[in-house]
Amino acid sequence: AQKITQTQPGMFVQEKEAVTLDCTYDTSDPSYGLFWYKQPSSGEMIFLIYQGSYDQQNATEGRYSLNFQKARKSANLVISASQLGDSAMYFCAMREENYNQGGKLIFGQGTELSVKP
Amino acid sequence: NAGVTQTPKFRILKIGQSMTLQCTQDMNHNYMYWYRQDPGMGLKLIYYSVGAGITDKGEVPNGYNVSRSTTEDFPLRLELAAPSQTSVYFCASSYLLAGRNNEQFFGPGTRLTVL
Numbered sequence: 001a002q003k004i005t006q007t008q009p010g011m012f013v014q015e016k017e018a019v020t021l022d023c024t025y026d027t028s029d030p031s032y033g034l035f036w037y038k039q040p041s042s043g044e045m046i047f048l049i050y051q052g053s054y055d056q057q058n059a060t061e062g063r064y065s066l067n068f069q070k071a072r073k074s075a076n077l078v079i080s081a082s083q084l085g086d087s088a089m090y091f092c093a094m095r096e097e098n099y100n101q102g103g104k105l106i107f108g109q110g111t112e113l114s115v116k117p
Numbered sequence: 118n119a120g121v122t123q124t125p126k127f128r129i130l131k132i133g134q135s136m137t138l139q140c141t142q143d144m145n146h147n148y149m150y151w152y153r154q155d156p157g158m159g160l161k162l163i164y165y166s167v168g169a170g171i172t173d174k175g176e177v178p179n180g181y182n183v184s185r186s187t188t189e190d191f192p193l194r195l196e197l198a199a200p201s202q203t204s205v206y207f208c209a210s211s212y213l214l215a216g217r218n219n220e221q222f223f224g225p226g227t228r229l230t231v232l
Contacts, residue, residue, distance in 0.1 A: 004159075035220060045160075045207060045223035052217060091159055095214070102167050103148050103214025104175060105221060107159030 002027050004094050006108035013082045014116050020067070021077040021111045023092030031097045034075040035105065036066065039089040048090075051075060053097075079113075087115045119143050121224035123208050129230045130198040138193040138227050140208030148211045149191040150221065153177065153204040160207060166191055167214075198231045205229070 003026040013019035025034065036048040051059045051066045059066045067076040079086055089112050093105040124139045142149065147168050152160035152175075162175030166185040180202060182194040191210075195202060205228050209221040 031215070033215065037223075043205065043226050043228075045209075045226075047220045047222070050217055050220055093159075097215030099167075099214065101214070102165050102173060103211055103219075103221075104150060104162050104165055105152075105160070105209075107152075107161070109157075109159045 002029075002094060002096060002106045004092050004106050004108035006092055006111050008111045009109075010112045010114070012114050012116060013079075013086075015084060016081055018078060018080045019082055019113065021079070021090050021092075021113065023075045023077065023108060025073050025075060025092075025094050027073075027094060027096055029096040029098060029101075033095045033097055034066070034068070035093040035095065036064070036075075036077045037091045037093060039091060039110070041088070045091075049077070082115045084115050084117060087113060089113075121208055121210055121222050123206075123224035123227050125227060126225065127228045129232060130195075131232060132198060132200065134198050135194070135196050136198070138195070138206055138208075138229075140191045140193065140224060141189050142191075142208075142210040142222070143189065144210065144212065144222065145188060146210035146212050146222075147188070148214055148221075149185065150209045151175075151181075151183065151191070151193045152207045152209065153202075154207065154226075155204050163193065163206075195229075200231050203229060203231045 151163040164183040208224040213219040
């Protein structure tokens with residue numbers, strides 16, 4: 001069964017330091033995508049980064065990188081040089097990428113990140 | 118491009134009332150989705166559509182109905198509202214269902230309270 005697990009309900013990080021948010025997943029489909037979304041207190045869902053199951057290299061988008069360990073089924077988000085504006089809820093999500101699944105996302109429960117000045 | 122728009126932003130319903138949450142996207146996306154987010158939780162899929170005229174149930178479809186008569190619109194209907202449907206509802210769309218640059222774009226959400 002498809003499942004996403006985020007084991008850190010809340011995290012604190014000092015401004016300008018790096019932080020890692022954990023995500024593990026479970027799927028039997030060989031073709032899948034992993035996503036991270038940011039949800040600030042205003043409530044909107046902001047796409048951050050994508051990793052495909054067949055990608056050979058870890059995805060990077062500016063200060064965001066995804067530490068993809070396929071054998072361990074983990075897809076941790078690394079935020080470098082944290083900023084106050086990074087304080088938000090972060091969701092890991094998975095999409096099994098075959099037509100029968102319709103592209104739907106399965107979400108974890110989220111990690112609330114607080115950046116301290 | 119307005120992206121994905123949702124109306125209304127907020128709504129309070131009485132138990133037993135009905136309403137329709139509107140969702141429109143102007144990106145010519147084939148795939149559209151409705152999720153709900155309960156307090157402190159991740160999003161759960163209610164219904165989705167892979168194209169006009171085609172819809173399917175997600176993880177939590179009970180108490181809801183959808184239709185997709187056009188590519189742009191994907192309304193969600195609540196019949197006989199119950200307190201358990203108090204949630205934030207997000208509509209999302211994507212062009213394809215796989216691959217890079219085919220992430221789901223989300224609307225701003227509708228905050229619904231059923232009293």
